[in-house]
Amino acid sequence: AQTVTQSQPEMSVQEAETVTLSCTYDTSESDYYLFWYKQPPSRQMILVIRQEAYKQQNATENRFSVNFQKAAKSFSLKISDSQLGDAAMYFCAYRSARYGGGADGLTFGKGTHLIIQP
């Protein structure tokens, strides 16, 4: 079974600064998807960014970018120019790309609570 580890339970950053959230995963598969989801106090999970394992290029979405290191099984999220609205729980998630998606759906890490200091 796959596992996802987020080693930072909580991170704090000053508004307008840059912060990096860490995620490592363990899998024996070669083809999979990785995601970062954001969960604000409203509790709705919002997709931040996705990465296909076969793509070497790191995904970027506006102020959000990832550093995907497949060999190291590392998938960190960088948030540039942090804004107050970025405050939330951030979850790293893994999903197999096998047909049927594997038996485990999305496997989530425990999350990182991101605090933005004004």
Add this chain to the structure above:
Amino acid sequence: KAGVTQTPRYLIKTRGQQVTLSCSPISGHRSVSWYQQTPGQGLQFLFEYFSETQRNKGNFPGRFSGRQFSNSRSEMNVSTLELGDSALYLCASSSRGATYTEAFFGQGTRLTVV
């Protein structure tokens, strides 16, 4: 385009009762999956449905069941509720054609068992 809709948003049940939660996916999405979120265990996969068939199932007891209708709407049922079933239940939909796309989540149903 309307998002994923979960009803009800909040629910309080007594231990031993059963409960049914509903999820309406994004129009055109045929895959619906369910997750349980608790402070202790985090987010855990319950099951996934595609075209009315359960495709995948997480490691939960048989008290947890679900189904999907021909219009892709899904329900999950928990029988003989236990205090530990108190959680936020999240539903997600995806198009799940030849290539998997990301899952879009609803706002969840907060279940409290007393």
